[in-house]
Structures are given as structure tokens and as C-alpha cells.
Amino acid sequence: MKGVTMTCNSLLETLETLPGDAPLVFETPEGEIGDGYHVTEFKLAHVTGIDCGARLSNWSEATLQLLDGQGGGHMPAGKFAGILKQSIAKVSGLGDAPLQVEFAHGNRAKQIYRLATPELSAGRVLVGLRDTRAHCKPALDRKAALGSSAGCCGANAANEAGCCQ
Numbered sequence: 001m002k003g004v005t006m007t008c009n010s011l012l013e014t015l016e017t018l019p020g021d022a023p024l025v026f027e028t029p030e031g032e033i034g035d036g037y038h039v040t041e042f043k044l045a046h047v048t049g050i051d052c053g054a055r056l057s058n059w060s061e062a063t064l065q066l067l068d069g070q071g072g073g074h075m076p077a078g079k080f081a082g083i084l085k086q087s088i089a090k091v092s093g094l095g096d097a098p099l100q101v102e103f104a105h106g107n108r109a110k111q112i113y114r115l116a117t118p119e120l121s122a123g124r125v126l127v128g129l130r131d132t133r134a135h136c137k138p139a140l141d142r143k144a145a146l147g148s149s150a151g152c153c154g155a156n157a158a159n160e161a162g163c164c165q
Helices: 008-015 077-090 137-146
Strands: 024-028 038-050 056-067 099-103 111-115 119-121 124-131
Touching: 008 077, 024 077, 024 099, 038 077
Parallel strands: 024 124, 056 099
Antiparallel strands: 038 056, 099 111, 111 124, 119 124
């Protein structure tokens, strides 16, 4: 399952190409989310942040929150697509923002995951959820500009890198 930057629109477009009656199964590195899971909400946040280089940035992010299931079968992909379509229609901008998932097995210590592209496998629509991690934006920008593994954080950080000031 390849990880991509998924949006609500791209998730909906993909789901609409797959069998609507197929069970929709989300899977984290720890295993499948329990059948009978509940879509608690889709939310859209507008964020303003300041990074370690004192650079301000603004962005939007969408979040799907899932409550672990207690049995009863996985939701059909078509039903989930209907909920998603209705949410996109009612929340302006939700469809275009990068999408992440909040979830915790056993409904403990919620984590944030990125989504892989849904795939049909053994009659089920499988959506892989991958762990996320913190990162230094100036280091990523520097790495991209230099085409190397150069970083700027840590004891040997160079001030000209634009971070950790």
C-alpha cells in the first residue's frame, strides 16, 4: 500500500471506483481496526504555526476520527463514501485539505495516521494507515534544495540553515 497525500476528494474518487457493497477495512501497523468501527467526525482545521527557524506558515488539514469497533461487521465502502460525500458538501474546503486519521486500538491513546490509497483485496476495500512522525520543516526544505541528506537540527546545526535559532 503506497502512501500518498490523500484528500477527502481523492479518497472519495477512489472509493467510487470500488465495489460499494465491499467491507471497508482500515488497517494500522498494529492490525485491522475492529469491525463495527464508528466514524465519529470529519473535521477541518486552519492552522498557523511557527517552526524552529521562526518562519510562520498557514495551512489547512482535514481529519477523520474513527472509534474502534465492537463487532457487527465492517461498514460497506459505499456507505462510508456517502458519509464522506455529505461531509464534503457541508464543510467548505474539507475536500481539498490533506487528510489524516485519528484512531486508537481499544480507544486508548489516540494516534495520527496518514492514509494509503484504498485497494480491493479478497473482496474487501483495504485502507492502510501509516504512522506519522515529527519533522523539522527547515531541514526538509534544505534537504530538498540541496538534494542531499543535509539537516539543520542538533548540536552541529549551522545558523545559515534557517532553523533552531
